[in-house]
Amino acid sequence: EVPQVSVDAEGSFLNALSLEFLAHLPENAKSICGVLEGFVDAYEAWVLGQIDTAKALPKNKQGVAERISSRMKEALSRMKQGIHLLLHDSNASLAFGLANRAMHSQMRQHARSLKKAERVYRWRPFQLAFLLMVIESVVNEDSEFRDTFDLIWFPTGGGKTEAYLGLIAFLIAWRRLRYPTSSGGTTVLMRYTLRLLTQQQ
Numbered sequence: 001e002v003p004q005v006s007v008d009a010e011g012s013f014l015n016a017l018s019l020e021f022l023a024h025l026p027e028n029a030k031s032i033c034g035v036l037e038g039f040v041d042a043y044e045a046w047v048l049g050q051i052d053t054a055k056a057l058p059k060n061k062q063g064v065a066e067r068i069s070s071r072m073k074e075a076l077s078r079m080k081q082g083i084h085l086l087l088h089d090s091n092a093s094l095a096f097g098l099a100n101r102a103m104h105s106q107m108r109q110h111a112r113s114l115k116k117a118e119r120v121y122r123w124r125p126f127q128l129a130f131l132l133m134v135i136e137s138v139v140n141e142d143s144e145f146r147d148t149f150d151l152i153w154f155p156t157g158g159g160k161t162e163a164y165l166g167l168i169a170f171l172i173a174w175r176r177l178r179y180p181t182s183s184g185g186t187t188v189l190m191r192y193t194l195r196l197l198t199q200q201q
Contacts, residue, residue, distance in 0.1 A: 005155055007124040013039035017122035019104035025086065025097040033087045036132065040079045043129065047072045075133055078145060082132035085139070091177040092139060096131075099169035103162070126154065127163040131170070138171055139178075164190075 015021055016039035025032050050072065054065035085092045107121040123131075130152055137145040152160045168188045175183040 002155075005158065007126065007158060009125045011042050013042050014122070017125065017128055019100045019107070019121045019123065022123075023097050023101040023104055025100070026090070026094045029087055029093050033083050036083050036086070037080075039125075039128065040076065040083065040132070043079070043125075044076055047076055075129070078134070078136065079129060079132040081136040082134070085136045089139075091174055092135065095170050095174035095177055096135070098173040099166055102169045102173075103166050123163075123166070124159050126152070127159055127166065130163045131166055134167060135170060138167070139174055 009017070013035070016035045021035075022032065047069075051069050054062070054069060057065055086096055087093075104121055108118070111118070130150070134145075134150050137143040137148065137150075140146070152163055154160050168190075172187050175187060
C-alpha cells in the first residue's frame with residue numbers, strides 16, 4: 001500500500017511558484033533568480049534534515065539511505081546550475097519567461113472554458129524543481145547530465161504532464177532564440193502509454 005502523496009507547500013518561497021511572476025524573468029532576472037534561490041534553499045534545508053534523520057536508521061538500511069541522499073544532493077546541485085543558467089544566459093532567461101507565460105495563458109484559458117474563477121496559477125514544488133533541475137542539460141550539449149534520463153515518478157493526476165509541457169515550451173522557445181534560422185522541425189517526441197494510464201485511472 002502506497003500512502004497518498006501531497007503536493008501542498010508552505011513557506012516564504014511560494015512566490016517562486018507563481019507562473020505570472022516567473023514570466024517576468026527576462027526583465028527582472030537578478031531579483032527573480034534570488035527568489036528561486038530561496039526556493040532551492042528551502043529544499044536544501046529539507047534534504048539536510050532528511051540526512052540527519054537517516055543517521056538514526058538501522059545499520060542494514062544505511063546503504064539505501066546514503067544512495068537516496070546522494071541523489072537528493074545531485075538534484076540540488078542541478079537545480080542550482082539551472083538558476084545559474086537563467087542568471088547568465090539571456091536566451092535561457094527569455095525562454096523560461098516565455099514558457100511560464102505560455103503555461104499561465106493556457107491555465108487561464110482552461111479555467112475560463114470551465115467558467116472557474118480567476119486565481120493565482122502556481123507550479124507545484126516538484127514541477128518547478130524538475131524544470132530548474134533539467135534546463136541546463138537540455139540546452140548544454142556538453143552537460144555531464146546530457147545523457148541522463150530524467151523521469152518524474154508521481155501518482156496519476158499529480159501534474160507530471162504539466163511539468164513536461166513546461167520543459168517543452170522552454171526548449172522550443174530556447175531553440176528559436178538560439179538558432180533563429182534552423183530551429184524549425186521536430187523538437188520533442190511524446191508517447192503516452194494510454195492503456196496503462198487508463199488502467200490506473
